[in-house]
């Protein structure tokens with residue numbers, strides 16, 4: 001790709017928090033939540049400038065680096081190159097609400113922010129703005145090319161389960177075709193049924209995702225503790241293999257997740273049946289048993305909520321706990337959780353599902 005000029009001077013991105021795994025859907029399922037980081041990228045007019053001026057407000061303002069090690073800065077640079085842009089000097093203003101290293105997809109959010117902003121500067125998507133007239137009105141909504149953002153962001157993050165809902169919204173189930181058999185597929189003659197000597201190119205390896213409808217009734221409660229657990233550390237706690245029966249346990253439950261979040265297709269309007277599906281869908285034997293010893297307060301909270309009949313799991317790699325419910329059960333969930341929250345500081349977030357994914361505006 002040749003170097004292109006940026007199509008605008010400022011890009012604003014709003015990226016939702018996400019909860020990955022949803023219990024049984026380890027490394028596959030993810031849900032976008034109405035809770036956002038907002039970032040503004042302002043190009044300084046230089047086309048060969050490696051500097052970035054970074055301002056951070058909110059989460060991470062005392063801990064995140066403000067140089068090229070900042071995940072958004074690093075990702076933006078990589079994505080600009082991938083999308084054919086030169087080295088844009090820029091200022092970044094970040095309004096961070098998503099807590100970091102807690103299991104609400106902050107690293108995926110940061111990567112999606114950097115990639116979506118670069119895609120917008122490169123004009124990947126639908127816009128009326130042509131050229132680089134900085135006097136153009138602010139806030140033109142830009143319909144970014146979500147597939148391009150997902151492909152690059154998932155590749156950079158390494159696992160797509162948080163990235164997909166941050167890009168597309170709603171609930172997603174994602175997988176990676178890399179490593180699958182890349183042998184050309186043999187074509188067969190329609191007449192004889194025999195191989196006809198030709199071959200079809202296989203689908204490209206890479207990340208794929210399916211975006212599922214989620215019922216309007218679905219609400220999430222996220223319990224955010226005051227301690228962190230990096231995804232990297234939580235992944236180190238995973239075993240190299242699991243018992244066959246445990247894999248089978250998760251298989252049916254994760255296959256049922258799309259019905260559990262959109263139960264009208266199976267259970268009609270009965271919220272009790274719908275919540276019973278969620279309860280089983282959020283159960284898991286593949287990751288939580290190995291990770292919960294790293295987050296004992298979360299373990300106690302999840303156990304307590306499940307004992308009270310709520311569909312609770314670890315959110316992402318933890319240490320947040322997630323409860324999904326159809327209908328407004330916020331007060332009942334808070335009551336059930338209360339005894340497990342008394343030792344420590346927890347923030348409780350009652351959140352609708354986000355249906356838009358990343359939103360981009362430009363000027």
Ligand SMILES: Nc1ncnc2c1ncn2[C@@H]1O[C@H](COP(=O)(O)OP(=O)(O)O)[C@@H](O)[C@H]1O
Pocket residue numbers: 037060064070071072096099100101102103104105106107108110229230231232316317318
């Ligand atoms: N908004 C952000 N801006 C810059 N870096 C971020 C941001 N959010 C997360 N990160 C980086 O990602 C790390 C957390 O990633 P991870 O352990 O995967 O946690 P999470 O579960 O929140 O995704 C942070 O320590 C930081 O390095």
Ligand SMILES: N[C@@H](CCOP(=O)(O)O)C(=O)O
Pocket residue numbers: 018019020021026027028102103104105106107108159161162231234235287315316317318
């Ligand atoms: N499937 C991943 C999800 C990590 O999510 P995060 O929000 O904790 O970054 C895992 O379980 O490791």
